[in-house]
Amino acid sequence: MRRAFVVAKKDLMIEWRSRMLLVRVAPFALLVLVLFAVALDSEPLILRAAAGLVWLAMLFSSLLVVQRAFAIETDDAALDGLLIAAGEPAQVFFGKTIAAFVQLVSLAVLLVAGAIVLYGATVSASNIVLLVTTMLTASLGLASVGTLYGAAVANMNSKDSLLPLLAMPVAAPLLIGASRATEAAFGSQTIDAAAGWAWVALLAVFAVVFVSAGAAAFGTLVEAES
Amino acid sequence: MDDIGFILASWLLTLGSVSVLAVATVRRAKRLASQVPDSAKPWR
Amino acid sequence: MTNAAATPVSGTATSKGTATTATRLIGAAALALTAFVVVSAFWLTPADAVQGESVRIMYVHVPTAWVAYLAFVVTAITSGFSLARRHRTLGFDRVAGASAEVGVLFMAMTLVTGSLWGRLTWGTFWQWDPRLTTTLFLFVTYVGYLAVRNIDTDPQRRARRSAVIALLAVLEIPLVHFSVVLWRSLHQEASVLNPDGDVRLDGLMLFTLFAGVVAFSLIYVWLVLHRQRLAALADARITTGLDAAIAARRAEAASTSGAGA
Numbered sequence: 001m002r003r004a005f006v007v008a009k010k011d012l013m014i015e016w017r018s019r020m021l022l023v024r025v026a027p028f029a030l031l032v033l034v035l036f037a038v039a040l041d042s043e044p045l046i047l048r049a050a051a052g053l054v055w056l057a058m059l060f061s062s063l064l065v066v067q068r069a070f071a072i073e074t075d076d077a078a079l080d081g082l083l084i085a086a087g088e089p090a091q092v093f094f095g096k097t098i099a100a101f102v103q104l105v106s107l108a109v110l111l112v113a114g115a116i117v118l119y120g121a122t123v124s125a126s127n128i129v130l131l132v133t134t135m136l137t138a139s140l141g142l143a144s145v146g147t148l149y150g151a152a153v154a155n156m157n158s159k160d161s162l163l164p165l166l167a168m169p170v171a172a173p174l175l176i177g178a179s180r181a182t183e184a185a186f187g188s189q190t191i192d193a194a195a196g197w198a199w200v201a202l203l204a205v206f207a208v209v210f211v212s213a214g215a216a217a218f219g220t221l222v223e224a225e226s
Numbered sequence: 227m228d229d230i231g232f233i234l235a236s237w238l239l240t241l242g243s244v245s246v247l248a249v250a251t252v253r254r255a256k257r258l259a260s261q262v263p264d265s266a267k268p269w270r
Numbered sequence: 271m272t273n274a275a276a277t278p279v280s281g282t283a284t285s286k287g288t289a290t291t292a293t294r295l296i297g298a299a300a301l302a303l304t305a306f307v308v309v310s311a312f313w314l315t316p317a318d319a320v321q322g323e324s325v326r327i328m329y330v331h332v333p334t335a336w337v338a339y340l341a342f343v344v345t346a347i348t349s350g351f352s353l354a355r356r357h358r359t360l361g362f363d364r365v366a367g368a369s370a371e372v373g374v375l376f377m378a379m380t381l382v383t384g385s386l387w388g389r390l391t392w393g394t395f396w397q398w399d400p401r402l403t404t405t406l407f408l409f410v411t412y413v414g415y416l417a418v419r420n421i422d423t424d425p426q427r428r429a430r431r432s433a434v435i436a437l438l439a440v441l442e443i444p445l446v447h448f449s450v451v452l453w454r455s456l457h458q459e460a461s462v463l464n465p466d467g468d469v470r471l472d473g474l475m476l477f478t479l480f481a482g483v484v485a486f487s488l489i490y491v492w493l494v495l496h497r498q499r500l501a502a503l504a505d506a507r508i509t510t511g512l513d514a515a516i517a518a519r520r521a522e523a524a525s526t527s528g529a530g531a
Contacts, residue, residue, distance in 0.1 A: 148438070152418070152431060152434065152435060153418070157421070162417055162418065165413070166414045166435070169411050169414070170442045173445045173446055176449045176450070176452075180456070202448075202449060209441065213441055217437075217438065220353065220430055220434050228389075228390065229322065229323050229324050229390055232327065233323065233386075236327045236330050236331065236387070237330050239382060239383075240334055241308075243375055244493075247372070248492075251493065251496045251497055254500060255499065255500045256287040258500065258504060262506045262507050263506075266503065266509075266510070267288075267499075268502075
């Protein structure tokens with residue numbers, strides 16, 4: 001796992017220096033929240049929909065994060081060098097997933113704050129743990145799915161339009177689970193905290209499945225690139 | 227009258243699209259087959 | 271090489287396509303059985319007591335759904351084999367691709383006929399129940415799989431990449447279905463409205479339905495055999511083209527070096 005952390009650190013340092021997350025992705029995510037409000041044009045509706053809208057915005061933003069994660073590798077065929085240096089492809093997968101995870105968690109914090117400020121959502125103290133756990137497990141699931149499918153389309157010409165088509169259906173359970181759990185955390189009438197935790201369990205299962213699947217499949221996928 | 231329209235549409239769309247696929251497949255196969263040596267056709 | 275007049279290559283190519291005795295037999299059986307099913311669906315079977323004439327859509331909807339799912343299973347299994355059996359990767363991969371091509375068509379037809387049937391029986395074109403929603407996701411997944419297959423030109427690379435995508439889909443679909451079931455259970459629908467659920471099937475109706483499933487399965491097999499062979503021809507043409515180009519280069523090099531010496 002040490003090599004995975006090296007890969008993660010490399011990705012995060014590149015991100016830190018280029019500030020793509022800060023300058024491009026975060027503004028886009030917030031913009032999506034604003035556009036939802038403009039499109040739906042009803043404060044009570046927006047408040048009720050807040051949880052789902054946060055995670056929709058997360059889904060769209062995650063595409064940008066993942067595309068960036070692989071764009072930095074395909075320039076100058078850096079991915080091949082990375083694979084040789086890391087030894088096992090799974091380590092590269094873990095590393096990239098961790099880096100994506102860190103970025104996505106930051107986005108999630110930003111978006112939840114956005115929902116609180118822009119939509120009037122509230123989180124009672126008793127629901128904070130639920131909210132944080134949801135954000136962590138959902139971000140891990142999204143990071144692994146994104147990294148996996150990002151790798152699958154990395155060296156293709158039409159990768160930018162193919163990634164959403166492939167990854168979004170797979171991320172649907174994440175969207176469902178994270179939205180319902182966050183809805184519970186925001187204090188919904190229909191979903192109580194216990195149900196919220198059940199959804200978190202689904203998110204955790206999803207994350208485990210896709211982190212494992214990714215580790216197994218990554219090697220075959222990037223071997224196909226050479 | 228909605229009924230009969232939808233029923234016919236279902237059947238015609240299904241059988242129609244399958245036929246189009248079938249004809250297109252056979253046509254393209256014949257065209258390619260003449261450009262490829264018989265050694266590449268193990269089913270013969 | 272792209273000469274539309276299709277002149278034979280190197281004297282050993284013929285215009286004999288992908289048809290064999292087996293496909294001709296299967297094709298004939300499929301046609302005959304389908305004709306029977308159409309006649310029976312429209313004239314021989316009675317209208318349903320509850321649904322009236324709209325039950326006649328069932329005879330096309332249920333068989334297409336069956337083939338759509340069968341095709342997906344075949345794609346998944348052959349994808350697994352194409353990764354596991356390295357020396358037979360391309361063969362399995364071609365079947366996986368052909369099955370998906372046919373499957374996506376049948377899945378689209380399943381969704382369309384189901385939607386039309388639903389419109390007649392419940393009054394709405396769509397319902398967000400788990401079965402329909404998962405079918406829709408499965409359709410989108412198919413489309414994505416075919417899009418991935420379209421990108422690579424190298425058969426080996428394409429085989430490996432699409433096999434992984436197919437196997438991931440096998441993982442993903444149950445997860446999607448489970449989440450949707452949980453999601454819809456929140457909405458406490460009084461009854462999951464299901465057109466084929468409330469039809470009482472008597473002897474001839476059941477037989478026609480079964481015949482339809484068999485007929486469409488035969489159509490599926492016929493289509494997959496042909497499309498799989500078509501894929502083999504397409505790959506072979508690329509190789510033949512390359513070989514011809516290399517041979518032409520060598521001939522050119524030999525004649526110029528001869529002339530220049």
